[in-house]
Structures are given as C-alpha cells and as structure tokens.
Amino acid sequence: MFLKVQLHWNVIIAAENLQPEGLMLHRAIIVRLLSDFAVKKATKDLGYFLAVTTLEKIGEGKVRQHTGDVLFPVVFNVITFKFFKGEILEGVVHKVLKHGVFMRCGPIENVYLSNLKMPDYRYVPGENACFMNDKMSKIGKDVTVRFSVIGTKWMEAEREFQALVSLEGDYLGPISTPDI
Numbered sequence: 001m002f003l004k005v006q007l008h009w010n011v012i013i014a015a016e017n018l019q020p021e022g023l024m025l026h027r028a029i030i031v032r033l034l035s036d037f038a039v040k041k042a043t044k045d046l047g048y049f050l051a052v053t054t055l056e057k058i059g060e061g062k063v064r065q066h067t068g069d070v071l072f073p074v075v076f077n078v079i080t081f082k083f084f085k086g087e088i089l090e091g092v093v094h095k096v097l098k099h100g101v102f103m104r105c106g107p108i109e110n111v112y113l114s115n116l117k118m119p120d121y122r123y124v125p126g127e128n129a130c131f132m133n134d135k136m137s138k139i140g141k142d143v144t145v146r147f148s149v150i151g152t153k154w155m156e157a158e159r160e161f162q163a164l165v166s167l168e169g170d171y172l173g174p175i176s177t178p179d180i
Contacts, residue, residue: 015068047082
C-alpha cells in the first residue's frame with residue numbers, strides 16, 4: 001500500500017533564478033523539485049507519488065551549454081501509494097451502475113467492484129440505486145466498502161491505475177453508510 005522509496009532525479013534551475021547566496025539556491029532547488037514531483041503524479045512501478053519526506057543530497061551543478069541553466073543531481077526519499085493483488089483496502093463508492101460500482105481509494109479514482117464479485121448482493125434500481133443483500137446490507141453512493149484487490153492496470157496515457165476488486169472473503173463488504 002504505502003512504499004518508502006529513494007529517488008535520483010535531475011533538477012534544472014533556470015539561469016535567471018540563480019542567486020549567489022547558498023540558502024536561496026538551496027531553496028530554488030527544493031521548490032523546483034517539489035514542482036516537478038507534483039507534475040509526475042505516478043509511475044507504473046512505484047504507484048502514486050504522495051510526499052517528499054527527506055532531501056538526502058544535492059550534487060554539484062553542471063551548466064548546460066546553450067541555455068546557461070544549471071542541472072543539479074538530487075537524491076531524496078518519497079512516500080508512494082500502490083495497490084497489490086490480494087491486499088485488503090477500503091474505498092468510498094462514488095458511482096453505482098447496474099453491473100457494479102466505482103469507488104475511490106486514496107488517490108485511485110477508478111476502483112471497480114463488479115456485481116459478479118459481490119456474492120448475495122442484488123441491484124436495486126431507482127433514484128438512489130444500490131446493491132442490497134438479504135440481511136439489508138447496502139452498497140450505494142458514499143458508502144465505505146472493505147474489499148480485496150483482484151488486479152490492477154496501469155493506464156499510461158492518463159498516468160493512473162485502475163483496479164478490479166472483490167467482496168469474496170471474510171469481513172469484506174460495506175463498513176459504514178453516509179450520515180443522513
């Protein structure tokens with residue numbers, strides 16, 4: 001779920017942003033690193049980038065010939081979020097369809113729970129469509145559901161993951177309903 005990873009990136013500081021004071025240069029490198037980090041969003045191997053935890057090292061800058069910009073090799077630690085097959089997680093339903101529901105879990109927006117992977121639940125159509133079982137347990141919009149991850153798929157164009165999940169197993173299913 002959460003991973004601590006050490007990354008080695010290159011940070012480019014534009015020539016006009018260079019200051020002779022060491023503290024301002026250090027600040028400019030950190031600001032640029034955080035900006036680049038925010039744009040990156042996620043990778044297939046590491047998952048979603050959540051936070052930079054520590055800046056380990058800033059290497060010696062190298063001037064780029066044609067632009068005058070300076071490239072600094074940087075080593076830093078980050079926290080990432082990634083699903084793994086078999087993992088038990090919780091998500092909040094944001095869309096109910098006849099054939100299943102879509103949930104959000106952390107930064108992942110497309111967690112799909114098919115009606116085929118909800119044993120004993122049946123679709124109940126209407127204005128507030130939901131899935132319900134014989135014990136009146138309900139899976140609908142804004143309900144928190146505990147699930148098991150069956151598989152994940154990396155979508156390169158969107159730079160995000162999709163996940164297929166199941167309620168087949170012990171202690172899986174709705175765990176809270178929205179306040180009314």
